[in-house]
Every structure is written in C-alpha cells, then in structure tokens.
Amino acid sequence: MEPTRLLYKFSFEGGHNNSYIFRTDPGISYQIKFKPSGYLVPDEPFAEHVFELVLEITENPGGGSIRYDPLVSATVACIVLDFYNKSKKTITIYMCDSSDRRQEARRRKFDQWFCYFAQNDFAKVEFYMAEEGETVTYRLSVMIWLDNPDKLRIFSAFEQLARGVGK
Amino acid sequence: METKKNTPPLSGVALGKWMTEQKMAEQKRMREEWKTDPLLQAAVSELDKYKAKHGTYKIAL
Numbered sequence: 122m123e124p125t126r127l128l129y130k131f132s133f134e135g136g137h138n139n140s141y142i143f144r145t146d147p148g149i150s151y152q153i154k155f156k157p158s159g160y161l162v163p164d165e166p167f168a169e170h171v172f173e174l175v176l177e178i179t180e181n182p183g184g185g186s187i188r189y190d191p192l193v194s195a196t197v198a199c200i201v202l203d204f205y206n207k208s209k210k211t212i213t214i215y216m217c218d219s220s221d222r223r224q225e226a227r228r229r230k231f232d233q234w235f236c237y238f239a240q241n242d243f244a245k246v247e248f249y250m251a252e253e254g255e256t257v258t259y260r261l262s263v264m265i266w267l268d269n270p271d272k273l274r275i276f277s278a279f280e281q282l283a284r285g286v287g288k
Numbered sequence: 289m290e291t292k293k294n295t296p297p298l299s300g301v302a303l304g305k306w307m308t309e310q311k312m313a314e315q316k317r318m319r320e321e322w323k324t325d326p327l328l329q330a331a332v333s334e335l336d337k338y339k340a341k342h343g344t345y346k347i348a349l
Contacts, residue, residue, distance in 0.1 A: 125346045125347065125348050126346070126347055126348075127344050127345070127346055128344070128345055128346075128347060129335075129339075129344065129345060130335050130338050130339060130342075130345040131335075132331045132332075132334065132335055134327070134328065134331055142328065142331055142332060142335070143335065144332055144335055144336065144339075146339075146344070150322065150332060152318050152322065152328075154314070154318070156314070160296070161296070161303075173307075173311070175311055175314050175315060175318070177314075177315040177318040177319060179318055179319050179321075179322035180322055192344070199347060216304065216307040216308055216311055217308070218304065218305075218308045250300055250301045250303070250304040251301065252301045255301070257305075259301060259304025259305065259307075259308060260304075261304065261307075281299070282299050282303065283299065283300065283303075283304075284299070284300065285298070285299035285300035
C-alpha cells in the first residue's frame with residue numbers, strides 16, 4: 122500500500138506565469154508562480170524550459186508572524202511535482218538574497234521541500250553571487266529532473282551566468 | 289520566449305540584485321492581484337468548499 126501524505130488542496134490557475142494557489146487551515150493563502158525566464162539563457166536550446174519560481178503569502182488574516190505548518194512544505198512539494206509532470210524538461214530557478222529575513226524564510230521553504238521528498242528525483246545546484254566588501258549575497262538555485270539529459274550543459278550555463286564568464 | 293521590458297544585467301552580482309528586485313515587485317503584484325482578481329477569489333472559494341466537505345487533502349506518494 123502506498124503511503125499517504127496530508128497536504129492542502131491546491132488549484133492550478135494557469136495563465137502566462139503558471140499560477141497555483143492554496144489556502145491553509147488558519148486561512149493563510151499562498152500563490153506560487155512559475156514565470157517563463159528563458160531570457161536569462163537566450164542562446165541555449167533549453168531556454169524555453171526555464172521558469173523562475175515565485176512564492177508569496179497573498180493573504181494573512183491574523184497578521185503578524187506565521188507559525189510553522191509542515192503541510193505547507195508538502196503542498197509546495199506537490200505543486201512543484203505537478204508542474205514538472207507537465208514537462209520533465211522543466212528547469213526551475215529560485216533567487217534569493219541574504220538581506221531580507223522574509224526572503225530567507227521562503228528559501229528555507231524551498232529547501233525543506235527539496236530535502237523532504239525531492240532529492241531522489243531531482244538535482245539542485247546553488248550558485249552564490251557576492252562582491253568583496255559587500256554584505257549581501259545572492260543565491261541562485263537551479264533545479265532539474267535528475268534524468269534530464271542536458272544537465273551538465275544546464276548547470277554550466279547557469280554557472281557562467283552567476284560568475285559572469287563568457288559575457 | 290519571455291522577454292523583459294527592462295533589460296537585465298548580463299551576469300553576476302548585478303544580475304542577482306536585479307532578479308531579486310524583480311521578484312519582490314512580482315510578489316507585491318501578487319498581493320494586490322489577490323485582493324482584486326475575481327477569478328482568484330472564485331478559485332479560493334472553491335478550495336474552501338472542498339475543504340469544508342472533505343477536510344485536509346490526502347495524497348498517495
């Protein structure tokens with residue numbers, strides 16, 4: 122018998138930015154978008170498969186801080202899996218910086234999902250962008266299906282992008 | 289393929305900063321859309337109805 126997991130029901134709203142929504146038991150609403158982002162690597166054959174994941178809490182009726190809810194990670198995980206099931210060639214990127222605690226919390230959600238139940242099916246590489254003397258670090262996460270035949274070329278292209286090589 | 293009205297910096301830290309700013313602007317747009325878009329409101333209303341009827345969703349993985 123297959124294991125079952127609890128998660129929040131979500132809805133794919135589609136549109137240009139491939140929008141998903143869900144609402145938690147305390148009434149907190151989330152929206153996740155997969156924005157077409159091939160403009161970052163326009164000369165690569167896989168450009169059309171590049172999407173930036175953007176996650177936002179769109180409604181928080183109680184205001185204030187939000188308590189940890191493990192079902193949120195599980196739901197985000199299922200949403201990402203649902204999107205990859207539309208195309209196994211999908212390349213998801215996620216950008217965050219170290220200057221904003223809210224962004225850091227979202228990054229943790231992304232990592233929790235990956236550690237939770239994606240690491241057997243996906244490959245993720247992170248590129249850090251920082252300048253000497255600057256306090257802010259930018260982190261670009263690139264995630265692909267583990268069996269993607271172009272994975273070396275994909276990671277190489279994003280490494281060049283992050284490091285400014287060949288530009 | 290997606291094109292941007294604002295041309296992004298080519299690479300490195302400048303690109304990281306630009307993408308972060310674009311993302312934060314998008315998140316602000318998402319919060320505003322949520323309040324005003326009737327389609328989103330209708331969709332979340334359907335989710336609420338589902339939850340009232342079936343409770344928390346279960347999935348086999």
